[in-house]
Amino acid sequence: MSGSGTRERIVDAANALFYQLGFEQTSFTHIAEAVGITRGNFYYHFKLKDEILDAVIASRFSATEAMLELWEQVSDSPEGRLCCFAEMLMVNRVKIRGYGCPVGTLSTELAKLDHPSRHGANEIFSLFRIWLRRQFELAGRSGDADDLAMHLLARSQGVATLAHAFQDEEFIRKEVKTMREWIKGVCTCSS
Amino acid sequence: MSGSGTRERIVDAANALFYQLGFEQTSFTHIAEAVGITRGNFYYHFKLKDEILDAVIASRFSATEAMLELWEQVSDSPEGRLCCFAEMLMVNRVKIRGYGCPVGTLSTELAKLDHPSRHGANEIFSLFRIWLRRQFELAGRSGDADDLAMHLLARSQGVATLAHAFQDEEFIRKEVKTMREWIKGVCTCSS
DNA sequence: GTCTATAGTTTGATAGAC
DNA sequence: GTCTATCAAACTATAGAC
Numbered sequence: 001m002s003g004s005g006t007r008e009r010i011v012d013a014a015n016a017l018f019y020q021l022g023f024e025q026t027s028f029t030h031i032a033e034a035v036g037i038t039r040g041n042f043y044y045h046f047k048l049k050d051e052i053l054d055a056v057i058a059s060r061f062s063a064t065e066a067m068l069e070l071w072e073q074v075s076d077s078p079e080g081r082l083c084c085f086a087e088m089l090m091v092n093r094v095k096i097r098g099y100g101c102p103v104g105t106l107s108t109e110l111a112k113l114d115h116p117s118r119h120g121a122n123e124i125f126s127l128f129r130i131w132l133r134r135q136f137e138l139a140g141r142s143g144d145a146d147d148l149a150m151h152l153l154a155r156s157q158g159v160a161t162l163a164h165a166f167q168d169e170e171f172i173r174k175e176v177k178t179m180r181e182w183i184k185g186v187c188t189c190s191s
Numbered sequence: 192m193s194g195s196g197t198r199e200r201i202v203d204a205a206n207a208l209f210y211q212l213g214f215e216q217t218s219f220t221h222i223a224e225a226v227g228i229t230r231g232n233f234y235y236h237f238k239l240k241d242e243i244l245d246a247v248i249a250s251r252f253s254a255t256e257a258m259l260e261l262w263e264q265v266s267d268s269p270e271g272r273l274c275c276f277a278e279m280l281m282v283n284r285v286k287i288r289g290y291g292c293p294v295g296t297l298s299t300e301l302a303k304l305d306h307p308s309r310h311g312a313n314e315i316f317s318l319f320r321i322w323l324r325r326q327f328e329l330a331g332r333s334g335d336a337d338d339l340a341m342h343l344l345a346r347s348q349g350v351a352t353l354a355h356a357f358q359d360e361e362f363i364r365k366e367v368k369t370m371r372e373w374i375k376g377v378c379t380c381s382s
Numbered sequence: 383g384t385c386t387a388t389a390g391t392t393t394g395a396t397a398g399a400c
Numbered sequence: 401g402t403c404t405a406t407c408a409a410a411c412t413a414t415a416g417a418c
Contacts, residue, residue, distance in 0.1 A: 049412070
């Protein structure tokens with residue numbers, strides 16, 4: 001992700017700051033300081049702040065695609081792959097405690113702003129949804145695969161929101177354990 | 192909630208706007224227009240914007256307390272009371288689809304801003320958490336009552352987040368049904 | 383490609399007339 | 401208690417020198 005060009009460095013810095021502070025709260029001053037350039041230089045690379053947002057969303061979209069492809073190589077069973085999803089919460093637990101879920105918090109913020117890019121942000125949610133749905137289908141739950149995908153996605157969102165609010169990493173651990181058991185139960189008992 | 196005094200009208204308008212637009216995004220201009228006063232008159236009632244936020248949080252806290260007390264009168268069984276919590280998602284499904292959960296979205300925003308009132312906002316979460324915990328204790332799950340309370344709270348948060356992102360009311364209905372079944376299972380099988 | 387300087391707007395907040 | 405007028409600061413965005 002960390003390119004040598006200034007444009008890539010701007011996108012990477014904006015990506016992190018949008019996560020930590022939110023989109024609106026992050027000013028050009030914040031990003032410029034993080035990258036080490038002045039505010040004026042900014043507009044050579046991006047004409048509008050919204051263009052940086054779109055670049056960040058595109059970057060996250062690609063990163064998510066790559067991650068999902070990686071999970072497919074980790075395990076041959078849909079159950080194992082679904083556990084990769086649950087494990088993601090554990091791997092990122094420190095960041096989640098500090099800033100919540102990057103997908104959910106951006107989606108919620110852009111929805112409240114009624115921002116044109118809100119749909120782009122939601123496509124990352126859809127990426128997870130479609131991937132999860134396929135795993136449940138492969139597990140023999142073609143009848144309710146989408147419901148199960150949405151259920152699991154919702155649980156991960158709830159865990160991130162509360163872990164963030166209560167600054168509680170241990171809660172993530174407990175819920176991921178319950179989540180793994182639920183995945184196992186759903187995958188072994190076909191609908 | 193709707194008092195005749197200007198102060199009450201400001202708090203009510205700010206309450207709605209903080210929910211719909213978020214705290215930062217809501218300007219004094221927004222609130223003044225909603226109430227029908229000028230920006231200048233504002234500072235007679237509140238010295239700082241943060242004071243309005245605290246008043247809104249206090250108002251929501253009281254409203255939540257009253258709602259929880261009401262639920263205790265609706266049913267004598269902890270199972271029935273817990274179903275009131277699930278039913279809350281159904282009752283407010285239109286607003287949730289449009290703006291998410293008022294508790295979760297405010298808590299997340301104030302956390303990102305690192306705002307002093309973020310702890311006050313979290314106390315509303317705690318109100319639910321403690322109430323839910325007591326219901327699970329009354330249902331004979333004193334061993335894991337807090338875990339169950341947090342689990343249910345997290346699920347409601349996740350449902351609200353995704354229903355908001357995907358603009359999907361039907362998803363709320365499906366999840367509330369699953370939630371009721373889960374409550375029934377947990378309450379009948381003591382730990 | 384990067385800089386300085388600055389325009390133009392909006393914001394939260396204040397002072398003082400009525 | 402409500403108003404007008406205004407301040408100081410922050411923001412996005414632009415223009416032009418180097």
